[in-house]
Amino acid sequence: MSIAVDKPPQEETPTLGDDSRREVHEKSVYTSVTLPAHNPSEPIRQKWYQYFSPADTPEERRLILKLDGLIVVFVFLAYWAKVLDSSATSTAYVSGMKEDLKLYGNQLNYLNTVYMVGFITMQIPLTLIMTRFPVNYFLPAADLLWGVFTLAQYKAGNVTQLYAFRFFVGALGGFFFPAVQWYLGSWYKRSELNRRGAVFFIASSVGSMSSGYIQAGAYERLNNRFGIEGWRWLYIICFACTIPIALLGLLVLPGTPENCRSRILTPREIQLAQERMASERREPRQPFTMPKIKSILTRWRFWVLVGFAFFFSQADGVSSNSGLSLWLKAEGYSVESINTITTVSPAVTIVSSLICGIVADAYDAKVALIAGTAVLNIFASIVLAIWNVPVGLKFFAFFLSGTADGIAATIYAWANEICAGDSEERAVVISAMNTIGNTFGAWLPLFVWKTVDAPRYFIGYNWTIALDVCMLVMLFVLRHFWNRDQKKRQYSE
Structure with missing residues (x-):
C-alpha cells in the first residue's frame, strides 16, 4: 500500500496531516481542550453525544456540515424514493393492474423475478463503471433514467412490456446501495462513516413505513382522474418523487476528493478533504x-x-x-x-x-x-x-x-x-x-x-x-x- 505524503501546514490555516502534526495544531488552536493519549494510527473519536471529534478544527467542522448537506441528504431522499417503487408493483397488482393487464397465474412472481435479475446481474458492473466516471453526474443520471423507466410502467399495455420495464428499473436501482456505501467511504473518516451510513440505511425503513400511506391515499384520491386508473397513478407518483431528487443531486453532489468539481465546495475545502482521506490512508482511484x-x-x-x-x-x-x-x-x-x-x-x-x-x-x-x-x-x-x-x-x-x-x-x-x-x-x-x-x-x-x-x-x-x-x-x-x-x-x- 502506498502512503500519501501530507503537505506542510499553512501559516494561518492548519492542514490535517498525520496525527502527530495534528496534536501540534491542537495545542495552538484548542488551548482549552485536553486531548487524551491515543494510538497514533487511530483517530481521536468524539463522544456518543458529540457531533464532531475534539480534533476537528473549525474549518474541518464546516466541511463536515457541508458534506452532510450535500451528500447525506441526497442519498437519503434517493433511497427513500426507490423503496416507494419496490412496493408499488405489489400495491398496483391488487389495485387493478391484475385485471387491466390480465395478469393471471404466476405473472406477479415473474415480474419480481425479472426485477431481481436486473437488480443482481447489473449490481457489480454498474458499481465498477461508476468508479470510472464522475460520481456527481453518474448517480443522478442513473436516478433520472430509473425515474423514466418507472414512469414507463404506467403506460404498459401488456405484461411483456412490463417485464422489460421491470428489468431496467431493477438494474438502475440495484447498484445504488453499494455505490453509495463506496461514495460515503470516499469522503468520510472512519470515525464519521457509521453514522452517515446509518442515516442512509434507515431511508429504507422510513420508505417502507410511509409507502403504504402514500399509495393508499393516492389511489383513493386519484383513481380514474384524467382517465388514468389508480394503479397507474402509483408509478406516476414514484416518477414525480424521483425527478426532483435526481435534479437536486446534479446540482449539489461533489465528485470524489481527488477529482472534485463542486459548485459549493471551495478549493481549500477540497484540499482539506484530500488531506483527510490521506490521513485515513484512503487511496484515490487507479x-x-x-x-x-x-x-x-x-x-x-x-x-x-x-x-x-x-x-x-x-x-x-x-x-x-x-x-x-x-x-x-x-x-x-x-x-x-x-x-x-x-x-x-x-x-x-x-x-x-x-x-x-x-x-x-x-x-x-x-x-x-x-x-x-x-x-x-x-x-x-x-x-x-x-x-x-x-x-x-x-x-x-x-x-x-x-x-x-x-x-x-x-x-x-x-x-x-x-x-x-x-x-x-x-x-x-x-x-x-x-x-x-x-x-x-x-x-x-x-x-x-x-x-x-x-x-x-x-x-x-x-x-x-x-x-x-x-x-x-x-x-x-x-x-x-x-x-x-x-x-x-x-x-x-
Missing part, C-alpha cells in the same frame, strides 16, 4: 486492469467479507418474511391493527441503526455491536421456534428481530475501512457483499420460509439461529485477519 482484478480476488478481504455478508444478509428473515403480519391475521386482528402493529419492526430497525452508528463511531465497537445484535436475534428466533410462549413474549421476539438489520451500516463502514487502501477493491468488495445477499435472498426463502408453514415458520426460525451462529464464527475470523493486518501496518510504520 486504473482498473486485469492484474488489479486478479489481485483483488486473491486477497483475504474479498472472500472473508463476502462470506460474512452471506450470513448477515440472510439473518433478517424473521422481520422480512411477514411472520408477524400473518400471525396477527391468524389471531383475528383487524386490518387497521395489523397495519399499525407491523410498523413497530421498521421503527426498531431505525432506532437500532442509529444507535449502532453512533456507538460505532464513538467507541469503535463494531465487533461488540455485531456480536450483540446476533445474540439478540438468536434469542428472538429461539422464542419463535418454540412458538407456544406467552403472547407478550412473542410480540417482544417479533419486535426484537427488527434489530437484525441495525448493524448493516456498521458492517459496510467496516468494509470501507478494511479496504481503505484500494479504491477499486472497495467498489468490488462492497458491491459483491450486497450482490451475494440479494442473490441468495431471491430463492432461499422459497425453501426455508415456505408459505404453507406460516405463521409458525419452524424451519425459518431455526435457519435464522444457524445463520447467526455462523455469523458469529465469521465475525471472529474477520477480526483475526483485520487485527493481523493492523499489526503488520503498525510494525511497518
